[in-house]
Amino acid sequence: MRTAVTVVGLAIVLAILGFLFRDDLFPGQQPRVEETAPSKQAASEPKPSIDSQIDSQAEAFIAKLTKTQAQPIPAKNADHFVSKDQIISLLPESIIERTTQKDIGRNPALKPDTPITLIREVDQVETMTPEKIIAEAGGDLNKILRVLDGDKVRELSVREVLQRYAANPYDDISIVKKIQYFEITTPAEIALDKSLAPGQELKIITKPYRLEAATIAELLMREGKFSPDSIFYVRTIRESDNQGIWGIIYDGILTNFAQGMAIRRGKEMNTYKIDIPRDADELLTDRSSSFLGRLIHKKASESHVYNFRKNRMGKNPDIVSPGQEIVIINFEPDELIGIYKHFVAEQG
Template structure:
């Protein structure tokens, strides 16, 4: 059988493909050509180079370093620390200048009754007195009324029974007691602490019962002392400073504790001074409570050395007998005045030492 002749391939598809490729190449070439229209400007614009004005920068003066600021604070603090007239009420020690005066209020304290106080012939009608007592009031009410009017259900309620005895219970226990009639009448005793400043004459005309128990503080005037007369030291400048403290029952730590707590309290309280620094008028420094403890090496601390020296050189003046003592182990509440001499330089060193510690801690905190 004769084979059929193979048909020749058509050129049409190839021609069409070539036409498509040529078209795509034209489009791509046209997109790559920049489109720009040039215009001739008449007259032409001349572009000048900008003139830059020369500015001379003055060097900024360096700010005052922290050490100089601390020294200034210490100097101002000590210069304004003491005064020439100090009144000691036993609540807080004070600093006084050597040429200053000390006023000590004479306050007598008694636990007595109104009747006994008024019977004291040594007291005039004008004698000031402060009395403290507990005022008792009886109120007729019910458990339900107390429940409705009392927010704190744990409040202790004192009830007077029929036989005159008293029962104290938290209100919540009375509310939850199913054996109590919540609407039955009960007598509740309310106690309130009262403090009054008055005179003996006014007290005699009050409605208080002569049997009323009171704590009385009687103002018997004051004692005025000269620091120069007490210390009798001509070798000190009038600008010398003394820390003063009136011995009280609260002084359990002896002379060392008196000086330590006095310095801590006074330096922490600080002084208000104008112009001492930027946005700062209160000048103060914190002395840690354990600053007098020995160092880890066993050596005395900075404050410990100062306190030891001051204990040994302290003045202990008995203002009831006008006698001076120097034994730090013999101090008596109510009749002795402690005087501790500090030079201005010593106080400045104390301020700067603990101010530097504060600054170092602040820098360490900022770094970390």
């Protein structure tokens, strides 16, 4: 009997202990809790470094500086950084005579039926976007344009045009251009032309001529290979070029880099301008060559001089003929970008 009571007592104790510690002895399934994935915060894009910004600005600057112009550049007044595809007009200015209707009739060398060429100029309206205006101006913000505004023609600088149309940067703008065309005629026909005033200045050609033009690549075809990406500085030699090829390259770099280039970034239009010190090509205080001096020395020794009167290419930078020759200097894009970056860094 006592044994039975003991067994029952143990059973009760075990039952009580089992009830009290049931969670530890018989773990059940806990309610499932969905873990929320950590929210992904949009990683902010790292801001471009100052160096990368300058690189981008420099590349855009050079791209605008060397934009191929739609019209041929006259050899008699070239001063441009251009690509190999830029066309140079080689028609000598000397064959164009300035005269009047009356003087043509009085000229004993011209018979009534003598064939002559009359160079006429007419106004032509061309619609252009601000982007195209910048490209054709070569980035020169001070270039004067004639803009058709309603029924009036206004003379505005490229800068003023960009400011006026800043709110609508993709709208077309009506630009009035002077277009030349060559008309074969005779003194007799000119005398009867009622559209010409008796005292009006006329441009005529009385000598045999050819309308000649060539790209930079064609002019340099026999002078050896150059990179497809080469950029050429083309400049007519002038009477004032008393410092030779060195001075021509130096002035070309300073002038073209200082004129200010309007560069579009998205919807924004910004002007980039590099003022290169006038003494940037001189020796440094330790008598070593400056950055620009070394570059100009190299380019002067590699220069080509083309005589467009004699159709002859030469490489002697010490013998030049003002008004008859153009200097052609080959730059690699990295060299021009290097100029931009060097002087931006110097200016801080």
